[in-house]
Amino acid sequence: MRIGVLTGGGDCPGLNAVIRAVVRKGVKEYGYEFVGFRDGWKGPLEGLTMPLGIEETRGILPRGGTILGSSRTNPFKIENGVERIKENLEKMGIDALVAIGGEDTLGVATKLDALGVKVVGVPKTIDNDLNNTDYTFGFDTSVNIAVEAIDRLHTTAESHHRALIVEVMGRHAGWIALHSGIAGGAACILIPEVKFSVDKVCEWVNSRFKSSYAPIIVIAEGAIPQDGDMIVKDQTLDSFGHVKLSGIGEWLAGQIEEKTGKEARTSVLGHIQRGGSPTAFDRVLATRFGLHAITAIHDGDYGKMVALHGTNIERVPLASATTQLKLVNPELYAEAQVFFG
Numbered sequence: 001m002r003i004g005v006l007t008g009g010g011d012c013p014g015l016n017a018v019i020r021a022v023v024r025k026g027v028k029e030y031g032y033e034f035v036g037f038r039d040g041w042k043g044p045l046e047g048l049t050m051p052l053g054i055e056e057t058r059g060i061l062p063r064g065g066t067i068l069g070s071s072r073t074n075p076f077k078i079e080n081g082v083e084r085i086k087e088n089l090e091k092m093g094i095d096a097l098v099a100i101g102g103e104d105t106l107g108v109a110t111k112l113d114a115l116g117v118k119v120v121g122v123p124k125t126i127d128n129d130l131n132n133t134d135y136t137f138g139f140d141t142s143v144n145i146a147v148e149a150i151d152r153l154h155t156t157a158e159s160h161h162r163a164l165i166v167e168v169m170g171r172h173a174g175w176i177a178l179h180s181g182i183a184g185g186a187a188c189i190l191i192p193e194v195k196f197s198v199d200k201v202c203e204w205v206n207s208r209f210k211s212s213y214a215p216i217i218v219i220a221e222g223a224i225p226q227d228g229d230m231i232v233k234d235q236t237l238d239s240f241g242h243v244k245l246s247g248i249g250e251w252l253a254g255q256i257e258e259k260t261g262k263e264a265r266t267s268v269l270g271h272i273q274r275g276g277s278p279t280a281f282d283r284v285l286a287t288r289f290g291l292h293a294i295t296a297i298h299d300g301d302y303g304k305m306v307a308l309h310g311t312n313i314e315r316v317p318l319a320s321a322t323t324q325l326k327l328v329n330p331e332l333y334a335e336a337q338v339f340f341g
Helices: 015-030 042-046 081-091 103-114 139-160 175-184 198-210 248-260 280-298 318-322 330-337
Strands: 002-007 033-037 049-051 096-101 119-123 163-168 188-190 216-220 232-237 243-245 264-268 304-309 312-317
Touching (some): 002 015, 002 042, 015 033, 033 042, 081 103, 103 119, 103 318, 119 318, 139 163, 163 248, 175 188, 175 330, 188 198, 198 248, 216 248, 248 264, 280 304, 280 312, 312 318
Parallel strands (some): 002 033, 002 096, 096 119, 119 304, 163 216, 163 264
Antiparallel strands (some): 304 312
16 A cells, blocks of 8 residues: 655644654555655645655654644645645555644545545644544643743742743643643633633732742633733634734733733743654654554544544544534633632
8 A cells, every 4th residue: 555644734743753653563564655745735735745664764753843844735725626636646546644633634634534535634733622532742742841931930030020921822722821830830820711800810910929929820822801802913814714823921911010010021932832852751642643543544444533542542533533622621720720829
């Protein structure tokens, strides 16, 4: 068999570990040949490929990013996009695809599966918001990066008696904010799932200062104030209809200064959370996902996504990963609120 592999959407620590595992097992155990598609769905759409064998995947386990490149290309928004993909796959003799990506990438994979393309999905998102899997690789790395930043910011906040706001990724789901905020000892954690009161945040800030501690506030980029809307960079949309988020941390800093008289500063971690070497947890999870994905193809079990359930890797319908987002449970958020203020 000849198998195509692609990585789509935002880059993420652990992508290379998946590619390596898919190729290593596919070549050694099944004798498959692999083709790497460049830059997400743009690869099969435009016929952009690279060699992908054991030699090409040596030494990539600890590397961040993806050797295949990525993009947010949506073939369903391009004229004859799906037809071009199917024609190119047939022309290249591709028998099946391994699609590694998040909500958007796997959403395309789900639609292509319904149109007869043989595809198996691997879940990837640092936001950990894909449905029907307990964790996605990249999440653990991004949380650890955020926690390291929060640990460093504690000392400078206390030295200058400032409130420091750490803005982390999380458009619709606050998993990164919740985990990094708990681990980092934040004065409060603000997530997209629960609209926040600015006045209540200011109460928590004052409470920390009264205890002779400088507060650290962790806020997800998609968090929304009770009497406002999501703050965006501009109104332009990407090919999947997403606006560019930016500025909620800076906005909140201004509100805190105005209402408390305390100095406030913001650190936006942004793409720092995506970069660098994956943690051991993410390397292992990504590797296991890759091994199980190529086994699913060998079994002819298409239209599935590999998923983590407890400690087991299982197969679930591709569509089940993208029908809804996995959001923070209110009960879990309530546990964290014990430490606010």
